[in-house]
Amino acid sequence: MATLLGLLLLGTAVARASDTAVAAKPGVVVDEVLRREKEWAAALMTPERSKLEQMLGDEFTLTTAAGTTPRVKWMATADKWQTKAAELRDGWSVQVYGDVAIARGVFFWHVLKDAPDPRTGSKEVKSDFSLLDVWVKRGGRWQVVARHSILLAPPATPGH
Secondary structure (H helix, E strand, O other): OHHHHHHHHHHHHHHHHHHHHHHHHHHHHHHHHHHHHHHHHHHHOOOOOHHHHHHEEEEEEEEEOOEEEEHHHHHHHHOOOEEEEEEEOOOOEEEEEOOEEEEEEEEEEEEEOOOOOOOOOOOEEEEEEEEEEEEEEEOOEEEEEEEEEEEOOOOOOOOO
């Protein structure tokens, strides 16, 4: 009986140690996903699209107020854009669920598009967006499989 109790206590200690080891890992994952978000922003600034091709999973879908855009259409459209500025604002958060991570934050984007944006009616978009990105770890690397983007209203000017 004492041996059984000892094994149970040892098992509990090992399980708690494992939980502690797993709990330490999300911090590393958070940093990696945030780094990937920054790489995505930087990739929008260059005409070279191979980085974007690697980052976006085959099932990637962008969802906006205008509807959904699958990966193939998004990539074809992105090739026609001229991004002037793309940056993550402060305050991003990442929640980790095993090999899935959800990143949320505000993203500033200044882009010249080939056609008017359905949300603004203008070819030039210069605004903050609230983003929610879903990342999945595959083959040792993180890929984004979904993005939900909300165009944020510009701050109200005093007196208006």
